[in-house]
Amino acid sequence: xxxxxxxxxxxxxxxxxxxxxxxxxxxxxSFDERAxxxxxxxxxxxxxxxxxxxxxxxxxxxxxxxAKRAGNEFLFQMQAMMxxxxxxxxxxxxxxxACPHCFNTLKNEYPDLGGHYEVIHHTQLIQQxxxxxxxxAEGGESFKGRRITYHDPCYLGRGNDVYEAPRKALECxxxxxxxxxxxxSNGLCCGAGGAQMFKEPEKGKKDINIERTEEALxxxxxxxxxxxxxxxxxxxxxxxxxxxxxxxxxxxxxxxTARANGL
Amino acid sequence: xxxxxxxxxxxxxxxxxxxxxxIFNARKxxxxxxxxxxxxxxxxxxxxxxxxLLVAFGQKKMFKRPFAxxxxxxxxxxxxxxxxxxxxxxxxxxxxTHRAFSGLGGFYSFLIGAFEWLALSVLVGCVIFLxxxxxxxxxxxxxxxxxxxxRTDANLILTAEILLMAAFLTMNAAxxxxxxxxxxxxxxxxxxxxxxxxxxxxxDSIPSLIGIERFSWWFHIIGVxxxxxxxxxxxxxxxxxxxxxxxxxxxxxxxxxxxxDSVTNEVKAMLDPSYTLETTAAPLRFGAKDIQDLTWxxxxxxxxxxxxxxxxxxxxxxxxxKLLSPRKIMMDTRDRMVExxxxxxxxxxDKDDGKSLLDNYITxxxxxxxxxxxxxxxxxxVNINPLEIIVELRxxxxxxxxxAPIPLNAMFGNVENNGAPWKYAQADRANWVDD
Numbered sequence: 001x002x003x004x005x006x007x008x009x010x011x012x013x014x015x016x017x018x019x020x021x022x023x024x025x026x027x028x029x030s031f032d033e034r035a036x037x038x039x040x041x042x043x044x045x046x047x048x049x050x051x052x053x054x055x056x057x058x059x060x061x062x063x064x065x066x067a068k069r070a071g072n073e074f075l076f077q078m079q080a081m082m083x084x085x086x087x088x089x090x091x092x093x094x095x096x097x098a099c100p101h102c103f104n105t106l107k108n109e110y111p112d113l114g115g116h117y118e119v120i121h122h123t124q125l126i127q128q129x130x131x132x133x134x135x136x137a138e139g140g141e142s143f144k145g146r147r148i149t150y151h152d153p154c155y156l157g158r159g160n161d162v163y164e165a166p167r168k169a170l171e172c173x174x175x176x177x178x179x180x181x182x183x184x185s186n187g188l189c190c191g192a193g194g195a196q197m198f199k200e201p202e203k204g205k206k207d208i209n210i211e212r213t214e215e216a217l218x219x220x221x222x223x224x225x226x227x228x229x230x231x232x233x234x235x236x237x238x239x240x241x242x243x244x245x246x247x248x249x250x251x252x253x254x255x256x257t258a259r260a261n262g263l
Numbered sequence: 264x265x266x267x268x269x270x271x272x273x274x275x276x277x278x279x280x281x282x283x284x285x286i287f288n289a290r291k292x293x294x295x296x297x298x299x300x301x302x303x304x305x306x307x308x309x310x311x312x313x314x315x316l317l318v319a320f321g322q323k324k325m326f327k328r329p330f331a332x333x334x335x336x337x338x339x340x341x342x343x344x345x346x347x348x349x350x351x352x353x354x355x356x357x358x359x360t361h362r363a364f365s366g367l368g369g370f371y372s373f374l375i376g377a378f379e380w381l382a383l384s385v386l387v388g389c390v391i392f393l394x395x396x397x398x399x400x401x402x403x404x405x406x407x408x409x410x411x412x413x414r415t416d417a418n419l420i421l422t423a424e425i426l427l428m429a430a431f432l433t434m435n436a437a438x439x440x441x442x443x444x445x446x447x448x449x450x451x452x453x454x455x456x457x458x459x460x461x462x463x464x465x466x467d468s469i470p471s472l473i474g475i476e477r478f479s480w481w482f483h484i485i486g487v488x489x490x491x492x493x494x495x496x497x498x499x500x501x502x503x504x505x506x507x508x509x510x511x512x513x514x515x516x517x518x519x520x521x522x523x524d525s526v527t528n529e530v531k532a533m534l535d536p537s538y539t540l541e542t543t544a545a546p547l548r549f550g551a552k553d554i555q556d557l558t559w560x561x562x563x564x565x566x567x568x569x570x571x572x573x574x575x576x577x578x579x580x581x582x583x584x585k586l587l588s589p590r591k592i593m594m595d596t597r598d599r600m601v602e603x604x605x606x607x608x609x610x611x612x613d614k615d616d617g618k619s620l621l622d623n624y625i626t627x628x629x630x631x632x633x634x635x636x637x638x639x640x641x642x643x644x645v646n647i648n649p650l651e652i653i654v655e656l657r658x659x660x661x662x663x664x665x666x667a668p669i670p671l672n673a674m675f676g677n678v679e680n681n682g683a684p685w686k687y688a689q690a691d692r693a694n695w696v697d698d
Binding site for chain 1: 515516519582638674684690
């Protein structure tokens with residue numbers, strides 16, 4: 001990763017430069033080791049296509065999403081207003097993020113508090129780049145004919161009606177895409193949303209991620225494609241519990257794209 | 264036979280009494296819905312009309328389950344279109360005419376023929392629906408909230424519809440036979456593609472046929488008037504409320520949760536000492552403990568719910584055996600709203616009954632099992648949002664009582680102190696850059 005310099009907004013401003021887009025990394029992308037790999041791949045993609053981007057670095061703060069879902073509106077709004085101050089300070093206009101929860105909150109909930117930005121999810125950016133011919137899925141690992149099933153994150157799919165972008169990103173791989181029984185608007189949650197990620201589940205017969213992993217495994221995939229760091233954790237845990245981690249890989253759309261382009 | 268004038272009078276009295284009772288009940292429902300907080304849902308008329316046309320009239324979301332949707336379409340079309348026939352029945356009842364619209368000639372025959380086909384499809388639909396509920400026992404019609412009353416309610420509605428359609432067809436059959444026998448008053452009118460199957464089963468004597476025809480006519484119309492007044496006590500209210508409920512749908516992306524302006528006010532004051540608090544009436548409490556803390560739209564939704572259970576059948580928490588059932592959230596809200604409304608009407612004030620929606624109806628275990636995945640919202644054929652109620656209850660538990668599950672309190676602490684839900688230092692946030 002050392003060959004790639006990842007600029008911060010502060011740094012660009014000090015140099016008198018601007019960024020076209022802010023990459024909102026998110027807490028999982030910053031701290032979770034597995035999600036960090038997705039973060040780096042997104043940086044590689046941005047670098048590869050020559051987009052002028054920057055991150056907030058240590059100035060980034062939780063969007064407040066888990067607090068809001070858990071009913072702590074005070075904490076959410078404190079976080080939001082702090083972040084809006086920083087974003088507006090850098091005159092940020094456009095944001096790309098790898099986390100559907102950050103995406104939803106920044107896009108739909110910040111405007112009520114005065115933060116107005118064009119917010120896109122990284123799968124949407126990848127789709128745009130493919131449409132513009134800037135990403136071609138060549139020069140790297142071949143996914144031709146490999147069975148991939150895509151898991152819709154709730155806050156990207158049902159929450160914001162983004163169903164096609166991630167699929168488009170996979171379609172250009174010439175892979176064999178198989179849908180789970182519950183997909184798109186009928187997709188089943190991985191079990192992490194609504195702040196469940198940060199607590200134990202209530203008592204029941206089964207964990208939600210197991211239910212979803214079983215459904216994914218029924219499609220006999222080589223790869224389960226995800227687009228959310230929390231879904232990633234839940235599905236990886238599920239695959240491990242099912243003792244399938246050697247046969248089935250859980251990969252983010254960004255990772256698959258980066259690999260296909262040899263990044 | 265009763266002299267025509269007397270039967271006209273009896274009909275008029277019954278009709279007016281049934282309408283009056285229905286209006287009385289409707290007022291109670293409106294009063295109960297008004298117990299909720301205000302919320303602006305009157306903007307974007309065009310988009311709202313479009314949503315109502317697609318979702319309520321067009322039943323777009325029903326078709327996620329094609330078989331049930333098709334049967335429901337039969338019953339729905341039958342209900343809507345046969346109600347055109349009600350107009351004639353009411354005119355005949357009030358003025359002592361017989362088939363007042365028969366002057367329409369060929370078109371009239373077409374209409375009656377179409378009504379008969381629809382009546383048959385309603386009948387078939389309802390029989391299959393009863394089978395699904397009682398014999399094949401489709402899973403979503405069961406569950407902890409489907410106690411004997413809601414299940415009886417469903418069976419009563421279906422049975423009533425079967426009886427009404429049977430009466431309608433028997434009436435037509437007797438009428439048709441009387442027409443064929445040239446009975447006076449029974450002018451040749453209509454086409455009877457379905458009821459003519461019943462001809463041979465009917466007696467040949469004109470007085471018996473008139474008896475059957477009149478009995479079926481009265482049975483049908485009295486049945487409809489009773490049904491009208493049963494609606495307010497039943498889940499079947501959706502046939503009316505689906506329309507306003509979809510009109511007032513949430514038009515934002517489903518992922519967006521409402522902003523609490525009362526909180527915004529306080530947070531702004533906290534962050535900026537020079538900020539003067541807007542003195543818009545502060546809410547009595549943050550979030551919802553009881554139905555008065557919910558919005559009128561939440562309460563309208565509770566009345567609109569027909570307990571089909573599509574929400575619960577797609578809820579990840581419910582599927583994996585947790586206590587949460589989105590349908591129960593709506594049913595509890597309605598039951599509590601009716602209880603509060605009756606209490607207020609009885610005591611002329613909101614006398615404390617020591618109960619509340621949270622805890623007496625909906626438990627903490629239920630609200631904390633939700634993943635806020637919006638599957639229930641997506642599944643609802645009439646755009647009901649159980650998630651909004653769950654979040655309001657969480658807001659009350661967290662902001663008024665500080666009663667979040669312990670790990671969530673830890674998460675709040677982390678977000679507040681280190682800007683991330685986990686216990687990592689803010690300063691380490693960009694360490695991945697150098698790894």
